[in-house]
Every structure is written in C-alpha cells, then in structure tokens.
Amino acid sequence: MSSVKHKHQSRIKRHRRVRKKIQGTPQRPRFAVYRSNRHIVAQIIDDTAGHTLVAASSTESKLRSGPTGNIAGAIATGKLLAERAKDKNITTVVFDRGGFRYHGRVAALADSAREAGLEF
Secondary structure, three states: OOHHHHHHHHHHHHHHHHHOOOOOOOOOOEEEEEEOOOOEEEEEEEOOOOEEEEEEEOOOHHHHOOOOOOHHHHHHHHHHHHHHHHHOOOOEOEEEOOOOOOOOHHHHHHHHHHHOOOEO
C-alpha cells in the first residue's frame, strides 16, 4: 500500500472512531472540518435532520483574494463561519476535527471561530 493511500485510510478510520461519539443536535450542532493541501472547509451540521446549517470555505470568492492553504486562510475561514453562525443564532457547537490532527490549520480555524463567538 502506498504511503498516501495508507495516510488517507488512517484518517478515515480516525474520523469514524470519533464520529461514533460525536453527533450534532439542533441545540448543539457539529462543527466539521475538512482540510486539503490547498483549501480548508468548515460546516456546522445538524445530524438529526441531516442538514448543513452553515458552511464556509477558502474557495469562496470573499476569501479567494487572500491566502487559502495556510494558517491565515484558515483563520479567515473560521471567522467567516462564526459570523454566519451568529446570523443563524448558533452559539454552541461540538467540534469534529475530521480525523485530522488538532494542529496547524485545523487549530487555527477552531481558535478563530472561538474568538469570533462560537463556544466549544
């Protein structure tokens, strides 16, 4: 098995293990993160209804002009997601790191969302 395929499979296993315990509810939805090499995507999801309530991505035109695949891009994405969540009266969430390490861009995204008003 190639190392890239092994890393991907390991991340999927970690994510499944975490998702057994974490579930988003209407009162406290799930804050899911996906990180690729070039971009970062964050969503706030109500798992009971199966709906994405709020989403933000570094691929959006608002964020495309600046950096997208580094910590600065993650910080901007986190702030945008928190602002959109406030508009929909969402204040508390459950954080789902998606099998990624809580480090670097994932941690920066979470910290910026906390600073902008989300609680988790």
